Amino acid sequence: xxxxxxxxQGFPELYDTDALRSQAFDLYQRCLTDGTPTAMLQFVQxxxxxRPPRTTLMSEVVDHLSLRLQELREQYFEARDRLLYIVHKxxxxxxxxxxxxxxxxxxxxPIDDLISAILQQRPLRPDEETRLRRILKVSHAIAAQVxxxxxxxxxxxxxxxxxxxxxxSQRARLQGDDGRAPGERLQ
Numbered sequence: 001x002x003x004x005x006x007x008x009q010g011f012p013e014l015y016d017t018d019a020l021r022s023q024a025f026d027l028y029q030r031c032l033t034d035g036t037p038t039a040m041l042q043f044v045q046x047x048x049x050x051r052p053p054r055t056t057l058m059s060e061v062v063d064h065l066s067l068r069l070q071e072l073r074e075q076y077f078e079a080r081d082r083l084l085y086i087v088h089k090x091x092x093x094x095x096x097x098x099x100x101x102x103x104x105x106x107x108x109x110p111i112d113d114l115i116s117a118i119l120q121q122r123p124l125r126p127d128e129e130t131r132l133r134r135i136l137k138v139s140h141a142i143a144a145q146v147x148x149x150x151x152x153x154x155x156x157x158x159x160x161x162x163x164x165x166x167x168x169s170q171r172a173r174l175q176g177d178d179g180r181a182p183g184e185r186l187q
Contacts, residue, residue: 017057020047024061028068028156032149037156044156048163055167058160065157072150076143080106083139091132093118107143111136 024043031040044061047054080099083106087093098117099106114136115129124132 017054020054020057021060024057025064028061028065028153031152031156035148035152037152037159040156041159044160044163048167053167055164058164062157062160062164065153065160069150069153069157072146072153076104076146076150079139079143079146083135083143086135087118087132091118091122091124091128093121105147107140107147111140 024040027040027043031037044058047058084095084099087095095114095117098109098114111133115124115133118124118132
């Protein structure tokens with residue numbers, strides 16, 4: 001047995017924290033797969049109800065979700081930019097003006113509207129239009145999945161963050177409540 005393992009045997013809560021962190025990340029992935037944050041929200045409530053609340057663990061989860069959210073947003077815009085690049089290179093058409101109003105929801109733009117806008121810039125042969133429709137459909141599906149994953153990630157992250165803020169506020173009030181009036185505590 002190595003020294004690190006011997007050291008950690010005296011602190012079972014370290015194993016517990018690692019196991020809970022791993023469980024949290026597994027539950028997060030399951031939420032994305034299932035399309036509902038329920039499992040993760042229930043896990044968070046269990047950790048908050050634990051005495052004392054596992055705020056360090058929850059802070060780590062918030063940090064992880066914040067990074068994941070940033071990655072998802074980058075993926076979304078990369079998918080959008082890839083579509084713009086492909087359409088521009090293959091069809092010599094610029095779709096950027098259609099996306100300027102709200103670039104966060106390009107996956108919600110109807111494919112027929114995009115095709116119509118392209119046809120206004122340049123005529124397409126039937127085989128080009130068919131191929132372009134497939135490209136748009138695939139791009140929309142990828143972007144929609146990433147967009148929904150980002151929305152759910154933000155929902156879970158915000159839920160945990162709000163709990164942490166409430167617990168921090170409560171802890172500050174409890175630590176500051178020593179029986180003196182608020183003005184007396186400042187002196």
